[in-house]
Amino acid sequence: MTQAQLAQGTSPLLAVHDVSVVFGGIIALNGVSFDMHKGQILGLIGPNGAGKTTLFNCLSRLYQPSSGDILMEGASILSRPPHRIAEIGIGRTFQNVALFPNLSVMDNVRVGAHSKTSSDIISDSLRLAWVRRSESSVNEKVHEILAYLKLEDVAHTVVSGLPFGTQKRVELARALAADPKILLLDEPAGGLNHEEVYVLGDLIRRIRDDRHMTVLLVEHHMGLVMSIADHVVALNFGKKLAEGTPAQVQADPDVIKAYLGSKDQ
């Protein structure tokens, strides 16, 4: 919290500026703006269809906004193809877990370091000295992350056979392997039980503090968002409803109406 407050005065790490997305005649996002500051955990909430995932997909460049801009450290990301987002320090996880099911845990996490390394097919085929050096530094990094997330026991297991909760941790490990500045988490609590959600909350906070990351948390689970986010943005029908501290947003009459419906309905 203190970190986030200190950073408030400086320029934002990520700025979403007046972003609109239109699919055919449907307005999925309508002029949404907010800033993310270094060290923050920003919670993005809203009922189903509010535009959370659309916004998320704009950030990972799967969708192109119809208007508006998204700036990472002052530079627009909108001209970058999806595979060139990781290299500027934006890492992500997926809503339904999108691992590489036939690869081991270790290899999944190694792929996470792809954007941090370079190679070409000829050097790789010949296993040149510089390739071996780069591989061993990747392995070191991967082992450190696996230890951090307590995944060492399953390092060589193929991920498709692992329990869902473990797979989610592997996905987090894979995202961490690129040392992102911003971690985008798409509904990390989905499919977890009550206890696991609180463990996850602790973990996200720990990652932010230990690894100096900024986290964008898109989440349905209100309890999780309210307990770990520094700042909350609420969306509904593609528009920003409210923004502020968890307490402010929770007390906002528009947010309450969006979630519970108004009396006269």
Place this chain on the structure above:
Amino acid sequence: MSTAEDVVTEAPAIEAVPKRAMTLGTGTSVVVLLLLLAVPLFAKNFIIFQLTQLLYLGLAVLALNILTGGSGQFSLGQSAFYAVGAYVTAVMMEAFNINYVLCLPIAGVLCFGFGFLFGQPALRLSGVYLALATFALATAMPQLLKLNFLEHWTGGVQGLVVTKPDAPFGLPMSQDMWLYYFTLAIVLAIYIFSVNLLRSRSGRAFMAIRDNEIAASAMGVNVALYKTLAFGVSAGITGVAGGLSAIAVQFVAPDSFTITLSIQLFLGMVVGGVGWLPGSIVGAAFIIFVPNIAEGISKGLSGAVFGVLLFFVIYLVPHGARQVAIMGQQLVGRLKKN
């Protein structure tokens, strides 16, 4: 808040093996290598020729394995790359008198380029649609080789006879035996490079694309680049295999490179185990020897017998030679325990 629980749906598109299980153990490798080195010393020239055939067809199956088992892309167009490799080698040897040792890398590089370029339009296709597009390539190739304006070099419908090279440095070896060891050296080198490649950052990128394109892209993998690279690598290796076949068979003709060859290679890959590189040689053995066995059982119904044998293999060991190897390993493990 109660929301619908996320349902995990997993659809492993293609059966694949984890990286550690991609190769043979050191002990097995040494035994296989010694066998490959020693057998020709005790065999007749015809058998040696068949073993050479086994090696270069195994190489072509390995190339398809990198493409399908590695990057998850189907191809029924391998015969086209194989034909280009064979023709480039044959034409360079006969029309331009270039040494066969130099012809093979040139054929490989040209086929890499051809495969890489073909991979560009193929980027928009996947699964059965990609199989169809590559099928079109395989169907077109024999006729392209018969074109009139190329006839001066290719010999048109007649094909082209290739001179068999002698053993160099006055080595006391028959031509067949020399060609066998020459082929073995090239195939081994490419096998080692391929294993290295699939174990590297590039190979992981291939497999990441095979398993989940969107996630691979989010990790910074340039999906289009690696897909076309996989096509290029596969085509390049297939081209070298084709070149070796031209030298070994001493003849190239358009109708040796029809879609049937592509289907045989595909069959070899499945029988050997998709994604398991050592299986390539087993797959090649299947496509060379099983038709002969079928003919031995019944001359008139050899096709039907082959079909039945193939059916049994697919039914009993759907993951091919790789599955047999795993079962063997488990058996040895159990015996050791007792």
